[in-house]
Amino acid sequence: MREMIISELSQAVQDLARGFAHYLPRFIVMLILGLAGWAAAFVVKVILRSILRLVQFDRLSENAGASQLLKKAALPPASEVVSRFVFWLVWLGFILLGVSVLGIFGLQEQIGKFFFFLPRLFVAMFILFVGLLAASFFSRAALLAAVNANIPSPRVLSQSIRTIIIVFVLSIVFEELGIAEQTMLVAFGIAFGALMLGLAIAFGFGGKDLAQQFLEKKFLRAQKEENEDELSPL
Amino acid sequence: MRIVETMSHDAAQATPHLSEMKLAEDTFLTDDFLRQLVNVGEVDILVGLPTHNNAKTIGSVVKSIQSGILRWFPRERAVIINADGGSRDGTPELVTGISIDDVRPATNLNALRTLHSISTRYGNSPTSSAAMRTILAAAELLQAKACVMMSPESSGIEDEWLSRLLRPVRNEGFDLVTPIYRRHKFEGVLLTNLLYPMTRALYGVRIREPYTHDVGFSGRLAGEFLLQNSWEDEAAASGSELRFTLAGLTGHHRICQVFLGEKEHIERHASDLVPALRQTVAPLFSALEPDFPAWSAVTGSQPVPTTGPDHEVSLDPLRVNRKRLREIFSTGVAELASVFQAILSPSTLTELRGIARMDEEEFRFPAELWVRTVYEFAASYHKSVISRDHIIQSLAPLFRGRALAFLIENRTGSAEDVENNIEAICLEFERLKPYLLEMWKSRE
Numbered sequence: 001m002r003e004m005i006i007s008e009l010s011q012a013v014q015d016l017a018r019g020f021a022h023y024l025p026r027f028i029v030m031l032i033l034g035l036a037g038w039a040a041a042f043v044v045k046v047i048l049r050s051i052l053r054l055v056q057f058d059r060l061s062e063n064a065g066a067s068q069l070l071k072k073a074a075l076p077p078a079s080e081v082v083s084r085f086v087f088w089l090v091w092l093g094f095i096l097l098g099v100s101v102l103g104i105f106g107l108q109e110q111i112g113k114f115f116f117f118l119p120r121l122f123v124a125m126f127i128l129f130v131g132l133l134a135a136s137f138f139s140r141a142a143l144l145a146a147v148n149a150n151i152p153s154p155r156v157l158s159q160s161i162r163t164i165i166i167v168f169v170l171s172i173v174f175e176e177l178g179i180a181e182q183t184m185l186v187a188f189g190i191a192f193g194a195l196m197l198g199l200a201i202a203f204g205f206g207g208k209d210l211a212q213q214f215l216e217k218k219f220l221r222a223q224k225e226e227n228e229d230e231l232s233p234l
Numbered sequence: 235m236r237i238v239e240t241m242s243h244d245a246a247q248a249t250p251h252l253s254e255m256k257l258a259e260d261t262f263l264t265d266d267f268l269r270q271l272v273n274v275g276e277v278d279i280l281v282g283l284p285t286h287n288n289a290k291t292i293g294s295v296v297k298s299i300q301s302g303i304l305r306w307f308p309r310e311r312a313v314i315i316n317a318d319g320g321s322r323d324g325t326p327e328l329v330t331g332i333s334i335d336d337v338r339p340a341t342n343l344n345a346l347r348t349l350h351s352i353s354t355r356y357g358n359s360p361t362s363s364a365a366m367r368t369i370l371a372a373a374e375l376l377q378a379k380a381c382v383m384m385s386p387e388s389s390g391i392e393d394e395w396l397s398r399l400l401r402p403v404r405n406e407g408f409d410l411v412t413p414i415y416r417r418h419k420f421e422g423v424l425l426t427n428l429l430y431p432m433t434r435a436l437y438g439v440r441i442r443e444p445y446t447h448d449v450g451f452s453g454r455l456a457g458e459f460l461l462q463n464s465w466e467d468e469a470a471a472s473g474s475e476l477r478f479t480l481a482g483l484t485g486h487h488r489i490c491q492v493f494l495g496e497k498e499h500i501e502r503h504a505s506d507l508v509p510a511l512r513q514t515v516a517p518l519f520s521a522l523e524p525d526f527p528a529w530s531a532v533t534g535s536q537p538v539p540t541t542g543p544d545h546e547v548s549l550d551p552l553r554v555n556r557k558r559l560r561e562i563f564s565t566g567v568a569e570l571a572s573v574f575q576a577i578l579s580p581s582t583l584t585e586l587r588g589i590a591r592m593d594e595e596e597f598r599f600p601a602e603l604w605v606r607t608v609y610e611f612a613a614s615y616h617k618s619v620i621s622r623d624h625i626i627q628s629l630a631p632l633f634r635g636r637a638l639a640f641l642i643e644n645r646t647g648s649a650e651d652v653e654n655n656i657e658a659i660c661l662e663f664e665r666l667k668p669y670l671l672e673m674w675k676s677r678e
Contacts, residue, residue, distance in 0.1 A: 059619070062576075137621065140572075140573060140620070140621075140624055141621075141624065143569065143570065143573070144570070144573070144624055144627040144628055145627075146569075147562070147565055147566045147569050147570060147630075147631055148507070148508055148562070148566075148627060148630045148631065150558065150561065150562050150565070154565070154569050155569050232420075232421045232422060232423070233422070233423055233424035233425075233506070233507055233510045233511075233633075233637075234422055234424055234425060234445060234510050234514065
């Protein structure tokens with residue numbers, strides 16, 4: 001009995017040692033990949049940060065309105081956020097590569113999915129950034145046109161345009177990421193429809209006074225002002 | 235294309251002109267127009283007439299031009315070139331249809347040469363730069379000695395205008411002749427409060443009308459500008475009238491001014507301001523980049539030779555909607571805060587917010603603040619802090635504020651008071667020029 005226990009124990013120790021000996025080199029490879037990944041990610045981060053500063057990415061992001069969001073969330077400037085994000089992405093990629101070396105069953109498939117997901121993530125980020133830029137540009141254009149045409153509540157008009165574009169962009173981003181595609185599509189449809197209906201109701205009922213003022217201002221004042229000269233700029 | 239080559243070969247076989255070579259390479263003129271130009275041959279005087287739906291006024295303008303040629307240049311070879319932007323009211327037919335015989339009885343004079351009238355359509359929508367390019371190219375191909383461009387809207391022009399704009403070029407060797415008009419004291423507020431003072435302060439030359447549609451010029455300046463201007467870039471080509479004046483200034487050409495008379499009041503609407511800013515302020519701001527070596531070294535300003543009075547102001551009563559000016563200015567300052575934060579310095583913005591809160595009775599927009607605002611806009615335009623067109627558009631409400639202040643300051647002022655006020659703005663622009671340089675460099 002005693003001998004049997006000793007034999008089983010020694011067998012278990014031997015299996016453990018064999019298993020350990022089998023996994024140790026892979027574990028070391030994983031550590032090396034992790035360390036190399038950290039170094040590579042750091043280099044990428046430094047280079048990317050320099051490039052982003054060179055192309056004045058912070059100003060672009062300020063124009064897109066992304067900087068204001070970051071400030072509100074007490075986050076660093078956009079170039080820093082992007083370079084940190086890429087740092088973690090690269091390092092995580094290396095770590096997952098290292099983990100896959102361990103040959104743990106089931107994990108490799110998930111890692112493959114992660115790498116397959118990366119291009120879509122980048123495309124989604126690009127769409128989001130360009131969308132924010134477009135939203136900022138068109139809302140500002142509407143604001144300027146409304147102010148110069150003396151239309152009442154120019155900021156409401158500008159914000160509405162911004163919101164519509166952002167909602168539209170977000171729906172594209174989620175579709176690209178493949179996150180709850182159907183839900184997002186339905187949610188977008190509902191949100192967009194609600195917005196339009198809301199605007200229609202606001203103009204029709206809630207904003208009837210405003211609409212009345214607007215129309216009076218537009219047509220009655222225009223008649224009145226026909227008799228008054230505009231200062232000729234040139 | 236073949237016609238141009240033939241003409242260059244025949245007319246200037248020994249030394250083909252640079253711009254002719256360029257025209258031959260990528261000519262934008264139609265074959266029919268080139269054929270008509272070839273039929274005309276060389277000319278001494280060219281009158282350019284850019285038009286677009288000007289049937290109401292073009293008849294009297296052409297008659298004045300023909301009368302001017304008969305009266306003042308009967309021995310010269312002359313041509314009228316009409317560059318039309320797709321008129322649908324028969325303007326080009328009116329230009330070519332008016333015979334010199336219609337004018338002859340009134341003047342009792344006979345021309346010794348044939349007066350040619352050519353009309354060409356450069357496009358289906360009006361573009362001042364395309365019209366100008368067509369006229370300058372024609373001047374270059376016809377080897378015109380003296381040229382003049384006339385506004386098709388000024389039905390009140392007199393035949394003497396032609397002589398006044400052409401003689402300095404033809405007889406005295408000037409390259410650019412800009413006009414001076416008798417204006418109402420509140421007409422041309424953008425000119426008196428920005429374009430004239432800023433051009434004067436930056437380029438050091440006192441040209442009262444840097445943006446004008448009535449201008450005399452030499453064939454040499456036409457050829458140089460034809461080569462130098464970026465015609466293909468639509469944004470860069472807009473406002474070519476102002477660029478033309480600036481080309482005369484930076485190219486060290488001989489410039490003078492002539493007094494023409496009453497500038498006819500053309501009815502404007504509030505919506506005309508932004509296009510006016512795009513045509514004038516945008517090209518001025520964008521010219522500051524290539525012209526930096528020229529303007530950064532200039533201090534003070536010099537008068538230019540002027541024939542006739544250098545200013546004349548009429549004081550007739552004029553109804554202006556001050557309330558609307560005030561309203562757009564205040565709304566603009568309040569609503570465009572996020573835009574102004576990108577363009578203006580915090581101190582300037584704070585001051586603007588302060589005056590936006592003032593009642594109309596106490597409303598003041600000091601010249602010093604206006605000049606600082608304009609210079610900060612120019613520096614921001616250079617740096618493209620936001621879309622350049624948005625920068626120009628956002629200047630409109632602030633300009634209305636300044637226009638209102640100018641109106642209030644000069645409401646009861648005499649002609650001399652108005653002139654003193656304009657001179658004070660000019661001196662402020664000159665005094666604060668180092669501020670622009672500082673902004674320009676700090677934003678590099």
